[in-house]
Amino acid sequence: xxxxxxxxxxxxxxxxxxxxxxxxxxxxxxxxxxxxxxxxxxxxxxxxxxxxxxxxxxxxxxxxxxxxxxxxxxxxxxxxxxxxxxxxxxxxxxxxxxxxxxxxxxxxxxxxxxxxxxxxxxxxxxxxxxxxxxxxxxxxxxxxxxxxxxxxxxxxxxxxxxxxxxxxxxxxxxxxxxxxxxxxxxxxxxxxxxxxxxxxxxxxxxxxxxxxxxxxxxxxxxxxxxxxxxxxxxxxxxxxxxxxxxxxxxxxxxxxxxxxxxxxxxxxxxxxxxxxxxxxxxxxxxxxxxxxxxxxxxxxxxxxxxxxxxxxxxxxxxxxxxxxxxxxxxxxxxxxxxxxxxx
Amino acid sequence: xxxxxxxxxxxxxxxxxxxxxxxxxxxxxxxxxxxxxxxxxxxxxxxxxxxxxxxxxxxxxxxxxxxxxxxxxxxxxx
Numbered sequence: 001x002x003x004x005x006x007x008x009x010x011x012x013x014x015x016x017x018x019x020x021x022x023x024x025x026x027x028x029x030x031x032x033x034x035x036x037x038x039x040x041x042x043x044x045x046x047x048x049x050x051x052x053x054x055x056x057x058x059x060x061x062x063x064x065x066x067x068x069x070x071x072x073x074x075x076x077x078x079x080x081x082x083x084x085x086x087x088x089x090x091x092x093x094x095x096x097x098x099x100x101x102x103x104x105x106x107x108x109x110x111x112x113x114x115x116x117x118x119x120x121x122x123x124x125x126x127x128x129x130x131x132x133x134x135x136x137x138x139x140x141x142x143x144x145x146x147x148x149x150x151x152x153x154x155x156x157x158x159x160x161x162x163x164x165x166x167x168x169x170x171x172x173x174x175x176x177x178x179x180x181x182x183x184x185x186x187x188x189x190x191x192x193x194x195x196x197x198x199x200x201x202x203x204x205x206x207x208x209x210x211x212x213x214x215x216x217x218x219x220x221x222x223x224x225x226x227x228x229x230x231x232x233x234x235x236x237x238x239x240x241x242x243x244x245x246x247x248x249x250x251x252x253x254x255x256x257x258x259x260x261x262x263x264x265x266x267x268x269x270x271x272x273x274x275x276x277x278x279x280x281x282x283x284x285x286x287x288x289x290x291x292x293x294x295x296x297x298x299x300x301x302x303x304x305x306x307x308x309x310x311x312x313x314x315x316x317x318x319x320x321x322x323x324x325x326x327x328x329x330x331x332x333x334x335x336x337x338x339x340x341x342x343x
Numbered sequence: 344x345x346x347x348x349x350x351x352x353x354x355x356x357x358x359x360x361x362x363x364x365x366x367x368x369x370x371x372x373x374x375x376x377x378x379x380x381x382x383x384x385x386x387x388x389x390x391x392x393x394x395x396x397x398x399x400x401x402x403x404x405x406x407x408x409x410x411x412x413x414x415x416x417x418x419x420x421x
Contacts, residue, residue: 200362221363237363265362267418314360315350 002079003298004034004071004106007086007281008044008051013228016086018043019284020294021050026287027295034074036083040335046327053078053343056335060090064097071106078343082107082301084294086278088164091116107301109210110257111277118253119275121163121192130252131245133263133270136197140190147180148173150193159194162187167229169196197273199266202239203231204246205279205286207293209308210256215296217246217310218286220318231282236289236316243310245270258283258297285318345419347380359419366417371396375410379420385411 003024007015021033021044035044035054045054055074058066067090074080083106085094094101095116098108118127121138128135136159139150151158151173160179161167165187168179180191201222207215219242223233246261260276279294286293289312296306335341351357355368357376368376371392378388389404396403414420 200364202363223363235358235363237360239361314363315358 001028001030001298002032002034002081004036004055004074004080004083005051005086006036006057006084006090008035008037008042008047008054009039010043010047012226013230014281015044016279016281016283018047018050019281019287020084020086020279022284023287023292023294024298025050027292031298032079034078034080035341036070036085037335040332043325045335045341046325046331048341054335054341056339060087060093064093067093068097068100068104071101072104075104075106080106082298084108084279084297085110088276088278091277109297109301111208111255111259115253115255116277119259119277121161121274124272124275127249127275128272131248131272133245133272134197135272137195139193141180141193142189142191144177144180147176147191147193151176154193154195157196159192159196161192161194163190163192197264197266197271199264199269199271201273202237202242202263202265203280203282204242204261204263205258205283205293206246206250206261207258207297208250208253208255209300210254212251212254213308214247214250214310215300215306215308216286216291216293217243218289218291218293218312219243219246220282220285223317231280231318232320234282234285234318236285236312236314238314239265241268242270249275258293282318286312288318289313289316346376346414349376349380349419351376364417372410375407376414376419379411379414 005017005020007017009015010018024031032052035051036057037045037054038059044051057070085091095110095113098110101108125135141147141150157169157171159167160170160176162183166183170176184191204217204219206217209215219237219239220234221237222231223235226232258279260280262274264271291312299306349357349359355373357366357368375388385407388407389400392403393400
């Protein structure tokens with residue numbers, strides 16, 4: 001079995017790819033992992049104990065054809081049975097062309113476009129209502145005047161965020177304008193101004209079977225985060241109401257594939273912040289406590305029966321750390337000149 | 344009452360398995376929480392504490408009430 005995985009940028013803003021690959025390898029050492037990388041310096045390209053072979057791809061902004069051609073090339077030259085995309089920017093393409101991949105003999109397990117749209121920040125208020133949870137007051141803004149109006153109405157502190165990426169807590173108008181400019185320059189419009197929800201940040205990783213059933217759920221609390229809000233240390237929790245919300249989400253929308261729910265919880269009040277239609281970068285945490293979602297998703301792709309239990313213990317901690325890997329410049333040169341590692 | 348679910352170790356480190364919050368408790372706080380979780384009322388707890396710490400029952404009772412307010416503030420007691 002050969003599985004391609006993207007998001008192997010295991011940096012201080014890590015992609016989920018290494019966690020996915022590690023989960024698959026630990027479940028079945030015979031699985032070969034192919035890293036799909038957008039940068040020759042992605043650490044995953046050099047982590048040959050997790051990624052067997054890497055290929056450089058063109059950015060998703062170049063459209064589907066180059067990506068599809070590359071995957072066909074990988075299938076022909078190395079072999080490829082399935083692909084697990086993990087980055088937000090590439091997901092719309094993989095979702096749109098999942099049938100084409102299937103016909104080419106490359107399996108995926110992804111939501112459809114309609115399901116994918118649910119996680120758009122414009123739809124989160126409706127989703128929250130259906131799930132009987134809260135959504136913070138949010139204003140969509142396109143220019144500085146609208147930004148001023150929105151922050152006046154919502155008050156400080158508030159959150160200035162992009163529609164898909166980046167979110168910053170701001171305490172003053174100059175700060176709001178600074179991040180409005182930074183995010184819009186990088187990711188475009190709209191920019192969202194959102195009230196700050198009070199409580200603990202609790203997240204759930206899970207996967208749906210596409211028929212309303214869950215393939216497993218694990219809830220965690222972020223204990224420490226990076227300056228971008230990415231989890232560094234975390235602890236597993238058993239928040240029954242939050243896990244029920246995740247289960248309801250899978251059931252109501254017949255969610256297919258992996259997902260992450262980001263919530264703020266204050267006592268019994270659950271506020272939905274984001275739905276990510278992919279594995280989070282901390283997916284290995286779930287694997288480590290006994291719920292190997294990447295392997296379950298892979299098995300479901302191939303019609304195998306999988307365990308769907310979410311039995312894990314609360315109070316298990318994930319501790320991230322940094323590590324240095326020493327390699328030869330020739331490995332970089334192979335990637336830079338041939339677009340693929342030796343493997 | 345979330346205090347019933349708190350996992351407290353012998354060093355007074357408390358972990359709330361529902362929310363992932365952690366607390367460090369001194370001996371008295373630990374004793375009061377454990378007693379409240381068992382359903383023992385404030386007067387009984389105060390009586391015990393007054394013997395252990397050589398304070399009047401009234402003082403101990405007020406301290407227990409104060410501490411209960413703190414627990415409410417942290418959302419551990421309703």
